[in-house]
Amino acid sequence: MRVTNTSIYRNYTSSMNDVQLRLNKSFNKVSSGRAYESAAENPLSYYKGKKIDSQHQELLSKSTLLSDVKARLEQQEKGAYDIQTSLSKDAKNAVIQARNATTSDAALATLRDKLLQTEHNMVNDLQAQYQDFYVYGGNDVSTPPFSLSSDGTVLTFSHKFPGDSYTSKFEMTFENGAFTLTNATTDDPNVATPAHTLADAMSEQGFMDLGYGDIRDHETLLDTFTGGMNVLTGLTSQHVKESNPAMSDAEIMEKLTKGPLGLVAGAIESINNYLDEGNTAYTRDNMVEDLGVILQDMIVSEHTTTTVYSDLGNKYNLLEKLDTKMGKMMDSLKEQYTDAVGADPYSAIYEMFNNQYSYNAALQVGSNLMSSSLFDFVR
Numbered sequence: 001m002r003v004t005n006t007s008i009y010r011n012y013t014s015s016m017n018d019v020q021l022r023l024n025k026s027f028n029k030v031s032s033g034r035a036y037e038s039a040a041e042n043p044l045s046y047y048k049g050k051k052i053d054s055q056h057q058e059l060l061s062k063s064t065l066l067s068d069v070k071a072r073l074e075q076q077e078k079g080a081y082d083i084q085t086s087l088s089k090d091a092k093n094a095v096i097q098a099r100n101a102t103t104s105d106a107a108l109a110t111l112r113d114k115l116l117q118t119e120h121n122m123v124n125d126l127q128a129q130y131q132d133f134y135v136y137g138g139n140d141v142s143t144p145p146f147s148l149s150s151d152g153t154v155l156t157f158s159h160k161f162p163g164d165s166y167t168s169k170f171e172m173t174f175e176n177g178a179f180t181l182t183n184a185t186t187d188d189p190n191v192a193t194p195a196h197t198l199a200d201a202m203s204e205q206g207f208m209d210l211g212y213g214d215i216r217d218h219e220t221l222l223d224t225f226t227g228g229m230n231v232l233t234g235l236t237s238q239h240v241k242e243s244n245p246a247m248s249d250a251e252i253m254e255k256l257t258k259g260p261l262g263l264v265a266g267a268i269e270s271i272n273n274y275l276d277e278g279n280t281a282y283t284r285d286n287m288v289e290d291l292g293v294i295l296q297d298m299i300v301s302e303h304t305t306t307t308v309y310s311d312l313g314n315k316y317n318l319l320e321k322l323d324t325k326m327g328k329m330m331d332s333l334k335e336q337y338t339d340a341v342g343a344d345p346y347s348a349i350y351e352m353f354n355n356q357y358s359y360n361a362a363l364q365v366g367s368n369l370m371s372s373s374l375f376d377f378v379r
Contacts, residue, residue: 019358022358052333052336055333056330056333056334059326059329059330059333060330062209062210062326063323063326063327063330065208065210066210066319066322066323066326067323068130069208069210069224069319070316070319070320070323071130072130072133072135072224073224073312073315073316073319074316075128075129075130075135076128076135076136076226076312077309077312077313077316078128079125079126079128079135079136079231080226080231080305080308080309080312081309082121082122082125083122083125083126083231083260083305084260084302084305084306084308084309086118086121086122086125086260087122087260087263087264087298087301087302087305088298088302090114090115090118091115091118091260091263091264091267091298092295092298092299092302094111094114094115094118094267095115095267095291095294095295095298096295097111098111098112098267098271098287098291099287099288099291099292099295101288105275108271108274108275109271109275111271112268112271112272112275115264115267115268115271116151116152116268118264119148119152119261119264119265119268120148120152122232122260122261122264123146123147123148123155123261126145126146126228126231126232127144127145127146135226136226136227136228136231137159137227137228138159138201138202138204138206138225138226138227139161139162139204139206139225140159140160140161142160143158143159143160143167144158145157145158145159145227145228146158146228152174152264152265152268153173153174153175153265154171154172154173154174154182155171155172155173155174155179155261156169156170156171156172157169157170157172157198157201157228157229158170159201161194161195161196161200161201164195164196165188166186166187166188166191167186167187168184168185168186168194168195168196168201169183169184169185169186169187169194170183170184170194170198171183171184171185172253172256174257174262174265174266174269175269177257177266177269177290178253178254178257178262179253179256179257179262179265180253181198181249181252181253197246197249198229198249198252199240199243199246199247199248199249199252201227201229202227202229202230202233202235202237202240202247202252203237203240203241204225204227204237205223205225205237205238205241206223206224206225207221207222207223207224208221208222208224209221210222210319210322222315222318222319223237223238224315225237226308226312229252229256230308231305231308232256232259232260232261232262233252233255233256233259234255234259234301234304234305234307234308235247235252235255258297258300258301259301259304259305260298260301260302260305263294263297263298263301266290266294267291267294270287270290270291270294271287271291273286273287274286274287
């Protein structure tokens with residue numbers, strides 16, 4: 001009897017496709033760890049897994065953001081600590097030595113230069129960056145916030161307010177024992193005066209939803225911004241924001257004068273006044289008296305700066321605990337996901353090898369079919 005191979009090849013192809021499909025599904029089950037590929041296989045477990053996966057992805061995105069905020073807070077904390085250390089050790093020790101009756105004029109000049117270097121170091125601390133962000137810029141993370149003249153008497157604060165196309169610049173000059181706001185300009189020749197004030201910059205806040213607090217109530221969220229002017233004055237953004245009427249430039253300058261940078265500038269000015277040969281009316285006793293007042297103010301400012309540093313440290317510790325909590329939550333969600341849609345690894349591997357053997361056997365059958373001749377179908 002003579003028969004054709006068409007029907008045999010057709011049946012073989014259909015069976016081969018079925019075996020290959022089962023093999024591919026078992027491969028996917030092992031690689032993905034999921035027992036189901038579609039909702040049709042097990043609707044309840046599939047959609048339960050989708051919900052858990054959505055929760056996990058949300059936690060994962062917050063965890064990534066949390067790492068960036070922690071690094072930024074760490075830089076802020078380090079800068080505030082360095083300023084506090086410069087004030088409590090370098091500046092105070094230099095002032096104490098300058099008040100000593102046995103300190104020579106040459107030694108006073110050296111101490112003055114040391115204080116000037118301390119002043120520049122404080123400003124450099126406020127230029128700290130995390131990646132491309134200036135951590136003491138408030139809402140403006142792209143503009144270098146501070147610059148200080150070589151003699152330490154002119155502090156310039158630069159800030160680009162939200163919605164502005166230009167950068168506002170506020171020049172503060174230390175003279176006669178106090179800082180005063182001497183000039184407010186912009187880098188745009190068409191805009192002579194900034195539309196915002198120093199108080200506006202110091203009241204900027206950066207509340208972020210990191211899994212702590214309620215997004216519907218900003219006061220329960222964590223404020224991750226700390227402006228450089230807030231550090232130098234000891235004024236929190238919330239205090240400036242709640243001031244009624246709005247805090248004036250004179251009030252801010254008074255706090256800046258009594259802050260770490262202003263006190264160091266005052267000590268430099270006192271020593272310069274004494275060393276100035278043309279200023280005979282300013283005696284050593286005058287310098288010692290003025291430095292004594294500055295030394296007392298340094299003790300107060302040291303505590304204020306410590307409070308800023310401690311507040312940043314508390315925020316960082318809070319984020320550390322939050323990070324640990326989120327890590328445990330993600331581990332729990334992974335376990336729930338595995339229970340809902342996860343495949344048993346041993347069964348999945350056994351199934352994969354079983355389908356692999358079936359597939360190899362099917363290939364061997366196909367090889368034998370292809371080698372058949374016309375005589376194999378003739379009796």
